Amino acid sequence: MSITLDAPVAPALAGLALSDAIADITAEIKRSVVLIGQNGSHGAGVIWRSDGIVVTNRHVLHDDRVEVILDDGRTLTGIVAARHPDRDLAVVKIAAEGLPAARLGDSSTVRPGQLVIAIGHPPGLRSAATAGIVVAAGQAATLEGPRTGDWLQTDVTLRPGNSGGPLVDAQGGVIGINTMVSGRLSLSIPSSTVERFVAGERPGDPHAWLGVTGLTVPLRLSGHAAGYLLTEVAEGSPADRAGLIVGDIVVAFGTVEVVDNESVPAAVLRLNPGEAVVLAIVRGGEPRQFTVVPTERA
Structure with a gap:
């Protein structure tokens, strides 16, 4: 699904087309978003590979086994296969094949002003969507000081339960993993960073x-x-x-x-x-x- 508006288009029709497109993108990506539960708390995760590789935030995981609930309602046991040594990323493996893996976008081409959508599971909701724009790509101000080269900064609303969920572009591709809130803005780890981690990690192999x-x-x-x-x-x-x-x-x-x-x-x-x-x-x-x-x- 891609958002395109033919000009000239009446403002009302343009708004309707945009609204429908966001709804279509949300419906498509939510199939790839899982709920990860553990010890009474929960977060989100993204099916990164169809053979059972799920990506989430490291801080969502407290133990090496978690409960993973798919969008179709199935509940599976997830094994934490890898934790990034430096970033708030982790890989969870579930015993399933043919899963609806998310379509990946190119986070290296993201520019300020682009429309983005965040999907997660805030309290009382499943696969809730919020929309916003990219404020900055490749830089962020955090409590530890300025960070450059490794964040997407947006104004989408993130709440507890959104951690580990996808940040999606207007073409429906995942361009980041939602991670934290800094001030009034949200920080996401770029998908290119996540993909390098997933591709480089060999679950079960020695480090x-x-x-x-x-x-x-x-x-x-x-x-x-x-x-x-x-x-x-x-x-x-x-x-x-x-x-x-x-x-x-x-x-x-x-x-x-x-x-x-x-x-x-x-x-x-x-x-x-x-x-x-x-x-x-x-x-x-x-x-x-x-x-x-x-x-x-x-």
């Missing part, structure tokens, strides 16, 4: 560990707009044994380049313990390469 801590920084180097500045290298870790030091800037993990805040966790999630990976490094302004063999995270 690879490099032993580094750092932060993403902008670079003024040819071919590299950003890098991961190492602020700590654990003694005796795989990175330490390979020769990495504090102050090194990682610009690529194997074939995955560092381009934004999500590149590093997405790249690390793709690594396998015991399988060597070549890290492209900038040290003292000079490019270097180091081969690191990750170990299994304890």
Whole structure:
């Protein structure tokens, strides 16, 4: 479903067409929205893959098993397969096939002023819809200070029970996962970030560990707009044994380049313990390469 208005259109007819389009989009996407219940509380989730992969917020989950209620009324047991190490994201696996997976939109093309719809389960309601516009893409002011590169900021209304639900564009594609309220605005994690997490996570597989801590920084180097500045290298870790030091800037993990805040966790999630990976490094302004063999995270 896509919202298009042929000009010229009388204002009343235009409003009617917009209203019908929002209702159609809501009816389509609600099939992919689940209710996740646990210990008397609940939140929302989105069917991300038709084979039972559901995405929600990490803060919605308190235990490793949850109750998942589908739009068709079926109640299934969900197993928490993965929690993002840094973002408020988690993957829940349910034993079902052929589910109505949400259609994904392109969050990288979102612009301020675009129409969006949020779906969730506020108290006393199922699959309730609220509409608004994008206020800012890629930046947000939070209690911890300004955040850039990893949020969609909108004026849609979010209430308890909306957490983990989808933010949908005017074409009916999911462009974000609704996460929190900051002041009078709502923050959603972009769908591109969510997809990298889901694609990189292998539920049940061991997690690879490099032993580094750092932060993403902008670079003024040819071919590299950003890098991961190492602020700590654990003694005796795989990175330490390979020769990495504090102050090194990682610009690529194997074939995955560092381009934004999500590149590093997405790249690390793709690594396998015991399988060597070549890290492209900038040290003292000079490019270097180091081969690191990750170990299994304890």
